[in-house]
Structure formats: C-alpha cells, structure tokens
Amino acid sequence: MKNSDYKVKADAKYLAKEILLRLKLMFPGHEGVMPLHSPVFHERSEELVIDCIRSTFVSSAGSCVTLFEEEVAKACDTEFCVSTVSGTAALQLAMRVSGVEPGHESLMPSLTFVATPNAASYLGAIPHFVDVDPQTLAMDPEVLRQHLMRCSTYRNGKLFNKKTNRQISSILAVHVFGHPADMRGLRAIADEFELRLIEDAAGALGTELEGRRVGSFGDLGVLSFNGNKLITTGGGGAIVTNSHDLADTARHLSTTAKKSHRWSFVHDQIGYNFRMPSLNAALGLSQIENLGDLLTAKRRIATHYHEYFKNFDEGSVLEQPKNSNSNYWLNNIVLDHSQGNICEKTIQELNYMGINARPIWTPMHYLEIYRNCPRTSLPITESIANKIISLPSSPYLSEYF
C-alpha cells in the first residue's frame, strides 16, 4: 500500500464519520441499520390487498388496476396511465409505441440505470449517449443540440446519424434522484429535430417543474414502483401520457395485443404480457392515496439534510434545479473531488457502519455491453460519477425529528 492510499483510507474513514455524526444528530433515537429507502405501508395497504385476494381477481383482470392507473395519471398531471410489471417494461413499451424500431438510435444519458439502454436493446435499437448538466445530472439540452447539429442529417425527412447511418428517432430524458431534467430545453430540441421525447421518471413521481408534474412533459413518461421507490407495488411500473392514441396502443400491446373479445384468441401484433397484476395495483393504490403526505415527509427530510450538511467541508448536498419542486427521492452528497477513489471508499465505510449509502450508477459507456455505443464526449458524466454518495432517505425518517 502506497502512502497516498493510507491517506485516502484515512480520509474516507474521516468523511464517513463526519456523515454518520450528522445522521445521528438528524435522526436521534434511530437504531439499527439505516436503509437507503424503505417503503411505508399502513393498515389500508393490508385492507386493500386482502380485499383483492378475497375478490379472487388477483391478476390483471382485477378492478384495482384501473383504479390505480387513474390515480397515477392524476399524480402526473396526465390524462392516461398504463400500468406494467416493471419500470423496465414501461420503458420498452414507451419506446415501442414511440416508433423506435430495430436499428434505430435512441438519445439518452450514460448516467442512468441500466434499464434505460436495455429497453432500447430489447427493441433492437442502439443507445446513443449524451452528456449531462452538472446541476440537474440529467441530459444537457445544449450539449445535445450541438451534438445533433454536428453529427446528424436529414434523409427523406428523417434524422440520421451521419457516422453510423442509423436513424435517430427518440430522446430518453432521465430524471435523476427525483430531480427534474430541463424538460423545456429538451422539448425544444425534440420539436426542432422531430424526435419523440420520453421521460424516464422512474424515481420522480410527484416532482414538479414550473408547477407541473414530471411525466407530463414528454410524449410519454415512465414510472417505476419497485421496492426502493417512493411508492411501491412490489414490482411494477407505468406509462403516463396525454395522448389517447399512445395510451391505447400501449395498453393493447401490454396485453398480448389481443383483439378485444370475450373468449377468442386473435393477436394482431407481437405484443407483451406486461400488464400489472391487480394484487400489486392494490398495494400501490393504498400508497398513492398517501402521496401528499409522503412528499411532505420527503421534502422535510431534504431540508434537514441541507441544514445539517451546510458546514460539511468536503462536498455539498445536491440541490434541486431552479423552478422545481423535487420529490427528493434520494438525498446526495456531491464530493469536491474524487481522488484515490475516495467516494467508493467512503461508501464502503458507511456501509460497515450500518448506513446503506451507495454511489450513483456506473456510467453506461463504462460497461462492456455498452462500450461501443455512439456518444458525445462525456466529461461531466465521468467527473460526477465518482463524486456522489446517495444517503438514507426513507420517508419514515421524518418521524425522527
């Protein structure tokens, strides 16, 4: 071990202790491991799930699915919602109904969960990575615009990547940690280049931008209800949209593209078995009733983080973008530097201490499977990826102060 390694290890220990100290002060009386994000259930959750079981309609034919979809649409300021078995399925479905075809390229950040490029891959499309804005951690509209001006051209009214000769048909904007991307900027580019715009709002349910809920800015928005999200259905996801046609097509494709008939089996497209089961929707329904309270709790916790980390010397709490009201799904420290892999070492120390901290995702272009995808230069992505520590943000923590 070199001297500098000892130094970083000592620094990591110091940083972890500084963070732990603040967490102890922030949430006095909290005992045991502090998870990154736990869901909250009430008696109502048990009631609705039992009602669902007693009805015997636990699969997608059950009534809870439609009720849950109505509530999700409302929560996203959209007219329609189509629920799915996962956020990944919702992403794939959103891209499919957006006209993403095999051999197309989809513009998206490299700084995202692997489900985003995977959804493109499932359709035979190729992710095309774009750098992010250091404030939002989401795709930088100006970088995207400059890149498209340079690398793309129109052929028969369609946008093509000049270098790969592949059609570019969609932009996938990802809202990171609940904070909104610059949707006004991205919408302008989508319109200018005639691209479909999809919002990957997996962790951003309830987040507002300029007074409007995210999910409603793109042609389609995508949500996740995985166990670590603000609201969970066990596993699940949804598409939200204001387009009647897109919603209809998504719903049709999500139910094996079976033509509506009481007993016959005619399927007019290669569809999916993606519809959320009623059992899961019942759980979701019990929680989304509570969305307002959950958002209040999450924002209180975020304010708390800001207060207690004001005097933190080695980094700062990630702020929500201007004109936004984030759901603060996860609270994060952005370290001032990333020398000696200090970020990962600090996360390791924190986990030893019972604090389930974690880094941001490994950028997609670092993974072997997406190494050769087309991309902009990615300086912000590469710099920020080694500086972020996500910290415990469960809604229940609001009861500790």
Added chain:
Amino acid sequence: MKNSDYKVKADAKYLAKEILLRLKLMFPGHEGVMPLHSPVFHERSEELVIDCIRSTFVSSAGSCVTLFEEEVAKACDTEFCVSTVSGTAALQLAMRVSGVEPGHESLMPSLTFVATPNAASYLGAIPHFVDVDPQTLAMDPEVLRQHLMRCSTYRNGKLFNKKTNRQISSILAVHVFGHPADMRGLRAIADEFELRLIEDAAGALGTELEGRRVGSFGDLGVLSFNGNKLITTGGGGAIVTNSHDLADTARHLSTTAKKSHRWSFVHDQIGYNFRMPSLNAALGLSQIENLGDLLTAKRRIATHYHEYFKNFDEGSVLEQPKNSNSNYWLNNIVLDHSQGNICEKTIQELNYMGINARPIWTPMHYLEIYRNCPRTSLPITESIANKIISLPSSPYLSEYF
C-alpha cells in the same frame, strides 16, 4: 341466412343445452356464472401476504421469493427454480439461456398460446411450427423427426434449415390443458439433432408422465402463475431445471445481470428485470402448500366430466395421454366435426347461458404476425382447432358433488 346456417345455429343451441344440462347435474346447487378457472385462496394466503407487507420487503429482495422457488422446484421434481414476473418472461429467459440467438429458428407447435412464439420473437428468433398429435394435442415427435430429416442439414456441426439457411437451435414442447406432451419421443429427437429442449408447462404444474413431474424432462421447464392457472401469484412464472449452470445464468439475467455486490452497479450482460416480487411469491407460497389437495380436486372434477359426458353424442371428453397423471387444468370436449363453425357457435351459446366456455387458441400460423413462419403441414392442428370446447374446471367445483 342460408338454411344450413339455421341448422348449425339450432345444433349449437342444442349442444349448448346438452352441455349445460350435464353441468347442472354435475355441480348441483351452483349458482351464477360458472367461470372457466378461478383460483382458490385460504386464510393462509392472507396471512403470508400480510407478513410480507409488514416485513416491508415486498419486492424481489424479499425472502418469500426463495421459499417459493424451493417449493416450485420440489413440485416439478427439479433441483432449481428461478421465478419471474410472468410465464412469458420465463419462456424468453429459458430460450435465452438455451442459446437461442437472433436469426435462429425455434421448433414449436402452432397450437399454443401466443406467448410461445412471442418469446422467440423478443430474442429475434423465428418460430418454426410443427404439427401435433391428436391424442396429446402436443408436438408430434414422429412428424418432427420426419420434418427435420427432410428440411435440415448440418454445417460445422450445427443444424440448419436448408430452405431458410437459418440455424435451428431449440425445441419448445407445449403441454396443452395440463396434459403432457410425449417427452420421451421429443427428448430422443432433441438428443439426435443436438437441440435444446424446453418444456412450456405453463398450465401443467403437478402433471406426471411415467411417474415424474413435467418440467423435469426438458433442459428447462417453464411455468405460469397467471390468475387462470392452478396456482396463481397474480401474475408470475418460473423456470425449473436440474442444471446448476442454466439456473445460475437465468437468475443472473433475471436480475439485470448485475454482478453481485452490495452497492455497486456493474452489469455484465444485457439482462432483464424479470424476478418475481416477494408480494406475489407470498401469495404463491400460500397456495403451493396446498398443491396436493388442489390436484386431488382437479382429478375428481375430471373423473366427473368423464362420467357425465360418457353418453354425449356429439363428441368426447379429451383423455389424458397414456402413462400420465394429468393435473387436468382444463377439461375439454372434442366435437366430432367442425362444420358450419359449430364449435364457436356453441361456445357463444354457453357464454350467453353463464358458462364461461372457450375455444382452444387460434393456431399461430393463422395470425397475420406468424403467417409466414416456416412450418410443417399442419393438418391435425387445423382440424382440431375448430373442435375443442374448454369447460369450467375451477378447483372449487369439487365442493359441489
């Protein structure tokens, strides 16, 4: 309306009445609509699901998933089980781990649910349809063998379709209505032509062939736990196998191919988000404990059908194949003829009368999306498809006699 149409309509009404009469005699005191197949839940279902919610581990990290997988493996006489969000997902995953690649052909019956060919399509593979045996309604090994002798050739030790020049890499055997395919025959062909053999046992949980449970004959077996199956998890499915390697790969791919690590995000393949949530596994766990009783109930109902339809003039109850002990998922009448679309018209009458009868699936090569797939001639498939009426088979019906 032609005279012959009147005649068929009258015949359909007569047939429907004859069937209804028998059902009334078979299940005296049954009131209201008679569904095709309803699940059975007990207090234990509610208990386990509530325990799961109270644990807060409702997503795939929950403990119920592993417990459920152990029980499913046992129920299929296999060593391993990997649970998924749907039977469709399990099929796709089974084909993927079997080495089915884009451009390959997969041998399968045309007489199946659309999920079977769809799973191939998701992987960029092409279904290749083979005719069925009129006794099992499953792929006919002799037809398959003759066809492969004629249409295929080896190149560099791999099997190719001579006409399409595509590699043939797998056989998907489908167990229909719970009755087993001729797995001994199909296994011999898979071995002879060095093909992977996958069992689509979606509706055949608990079925035995030569004293062994289905799912254990192929390299991999696939189950469905959709709402209309013997055991339901709301929505869900599973892969079963005796291969440690195949199970490991399937589990890895089903959880986004994320390398095992407490917090870091490294994914070494294009994986899926397919793992069953714990909430659903809890429901499944409560039912699979009860599998023995359910199978007894199902077989009693099947015997009942055989007795009461002995003197039915226009067709006969579908028998289980020799050397088998079917779970009799669905009981079926095979009509003697299909003139004038009598089968569909009878199903229509039955549904008017509150009996949720339904036909077998529309053969896949009749669907526009699979019309141009390679195939054998399909005389049995085409003849049988218009003669089958599936009749109410819910386990609870055993309480009515």
